[in-house]
Amino acid sequence: MSKHILIAFFVVSLIAPGAKAQKTSSMTDSTQLDEIVITASKIPLPLRETAKPVQMISKETIEQSFGKDLSQLLQEQAGIIINGAYSNPSTLKGVYVRGASSQYTLILLDGQPVLDPSSIGGVFDVRFFPIEQIERIDILKGSQSTLYGTDAIAGVINIITRKDAKKPIRLYGAASFGTLQTAEATLGLDGKKGKLDYNLSYQRNQTQGLSEAQDRDGAGDFDKDGLTQHAVQANLGLSPVAGLRISPYLRYTDYDADFDAEAFTDGDNTFESEVINPGLQAKFEKEKFSLYADYGFTQTDRFFKSAFFDNTFKGRFHNADVFGSYRLMPKLQVMGGLQFQHQQVTDNAGTVENPTINISSPYLTLLFRNLKGLNLELGARLNNHTLFGNQMTYSIAPAYKIWEGGRVFGSYTTGFKTPTLSELYGAFGANENLEPQRSATWEAGLQFDLFKEKLQVTLTYFQREIKDIIIYNFAIGYINQDRQEDYGLELDFSLKLDQKLRLRGNYSFIDGEVTTLNATEQDTSYYNLIRRPKHSFSLGLDYELHPRVFISVQGHYFGKRIDYFFNPENFYTAEEVDLDAYLLLNLYSEYRMADHRVVFFVDLKNILDTNYTEIYGYNTLGFNIQSGIRFRL
Numbered sequence: 001m002s003k004h005i006l007i008a009f010f011v012v013s014l015i016a017p018g019a020k021a022q023k024t025s026s027m028t029d030s031t032q033l034d035e036i037v038i039t040a041s042k043i044p045l046p047l048r049e050t051a052k053p054v055q056m057i058s059k060e061t062i063e064q065s066f067g068k069d070l071s072q073l074l075q076e077q078a079g080i081i082i083n084g085a086y087s088n089p090s091t092l093k094g095v096y097v098r099g100a101s102s103q104y105t106l107i108l109l110d111g112q113p114v115l116d117p118s119s120i121g122g123v124f125d126v127r128f129f130p131i132e133q134i135e136r137i138d139i140l141k142g143s144q145s146t147l148y149g150t151d152a153i154a155g156v157i158n159i160i161t162r163k164d165a166k167k168p169i170r171l172y173g174a175a176s177f178g179t180l181q182t183a184e185a186t187l188g189l190d191g192k193k194g195k196l197d198y199n200l201s202y203q204r205n206q207t208q209g210l211s212e213a214q215d216r217d218g219a220g221d222f223d224k225d226g227l228t229q230h231a232v233q234a235n236l237g238l239s240p241v242a243g244l245r246i247s248p249y250l251r252y253t254d255y256d257a258d259f260d261a262e263a264f265t266d267g268d269n270t271f272e273s274e275v276i277n278p279g280l281q282a283k284f285e286k287e288k289f290s291l292y293a294d295y296g297f298t299q300t301d302r303f304f305k306s307a308f309f310d311n312t313f314k315g316r317f318h319n320a321d322v323f324g325s326y327r328l329m330p331k332l333q334v335m336g337g338l339q340f341q342h343q344q345v346t347d348n349a350g351t352v353e354n355p356t357i358n359i360s361s362p363y364l365t366l367l368f369r370n371l372k373g374l375n376l377e378l379g380a381r382l383n384n385h386t387l388f389g390n391q392m393t394y395s396i397a398p399a400y401k402i403w404e405g406g407r408v409f410g411s412y413t414t415g416f417k418t419p420t421l422s423e424l425y426g427a428f429g430a431n432e433n434l435e436p437q438r439s440a441t442w443e444a445g446l447q448f449d450l451f452k453e454k455l456q457v458t459l460t461y462f463q464r465e466i467k468d469i470i471i472y473n474f475a476i477g478y479i480n481q482d483r484q485e486d487y488g489l490e491l492d493f494s495l496k497l498d499q500k501l502r503l504r505g506n507y508s509f510i511d512g513e514v515t516t517l518n519a520t521e522q523d524t525s526y527y528n529l530i531r532r533p534k535h536s537f538s539l540g541l542d543y544e545l546h547p548r549v550f551i552s553v554q555g556h557y558f559g560k561r562i563d564y565f566f567n568p569e570n571f572y573t574a575e576e577v578d579l580d581a582y583l584l585l586n587l588y589s590e591y592r593m594a595d596h597r598v599v600f601f602v603d604l605k606n607i608l609d610t611n612y613t614e615i616y617g618y619n620t621l622g623f624n625i626q627s628g629i630r631f632r633l
Contacts (some may be wrong), residue, residue: 076554363423
């Protein structure tokens, strides 16, 4: 589809008259205090009764993001930078929550941790999950190790899959086309009848892409690096008796992509990945008591092929979690459970063949609710690791209502992250004497709504310290050495100017330094948050032009950053480079038909065609368009 046709469609969507339509605003509030959330405490609680603020990305927002991928959607949130979000679509996306590297953020799917033990830091690749299969996203920042165990030092991102069926059978889907010969298609079937509900969907993405590496010398012969993705999701819900729900699920992703050799260097390299994620969730609820049993398995097989090497990585991750909740008295609820994790890497080239580790973790949380305006959460977890024995984490999180619609909150939490199997036993730089990384985080903030919830604001200040950080030393491999200290400020707001117009935005500030030993065994500190701007903000304006027409304009500013260039002409010595600040302006519009069951949309990104850099030596997207249709019948 040409650029001219897409722009013409956008103009038509603005002037289309349309008959009377059902008036259903798509401008949901950024904070809905009566919304039931599970991510904050593992059990259902109204948002106003949680001690920790939860950042929510609603179903409506996700549907209005079908022209984006998951990394671009996450980057619009306060305190989150996705390295490579607007680079070539196949480029690896690094998730930085509050400035912390990707290994410190735990990804959840429907509340279940997903890890890849074979990857660097055990990171789960967000490229593998298509946005069209997501119903809602909850973001919980700060250390959540007491609730979720290892890896949750900077926070958790809970991706909640689609399961919103209301009729016995419904067909839904989406199709879009755009720049770089990008084509995306989704087709799904869901339904609910009696004690049974289901959701089955297939999604395919394909793009020709652009050259991942920049052609600095203007040779003009760099090839394009594209991707092809197939994803299947199946959810089933059974309610055989009152209060009991059993939910088996299966997710499958096949992801094939091209990548270049290095910065400014073309390469005919390929990357193939297959992820299988089956599991089962069960819950029983009766008056004051509830019991949950979850099991999930994640199998990740990755294969890299280049002119220099072929590498295969195979990770296996089992997670079982049984926990219960009981209301001891009207204002006190206790929640406790036992979590077991088993990690394995299939590898014959490391220091240990097919290494495994186990982590067993009993945990307990006390929830005090509405104690004269006070909500308080106290938690503790004992982590028993195959190699490292017992590690204790704990948390305290109070929130106090200072007026109706306004509250102050705070927390002090500790966290930990165990060394990965590749760091302990891998083929490159393994060190069996590594120690777990430990963290302490405290935060304080203010959350309020005014003018009958027309203005909603969350302001948060945080400090985080991580000790025994694992680094890679080219001479000796992986070692515990550094101490990282970060602090920052986040502002998130939404202002409903009237029933049709809303202004929303956020601002984030992050700063920090790493302390390490120099050659004389003395501490030395320096700024090391590469590719992460100290200042970033987003501002958006949503407008219901007509009951059938919705428009959203968003601006995203990213401040100056530093990066490192490993110069091949200087024996790959790290050279610090400065990356300029930049502003991206995006525009989204949709035209609705048939009671919103059919929606035409167009998503224009970087409409100013800004020239900018996310990763030194790699390309970014100029002006680009994605346009299509989504439907539910």
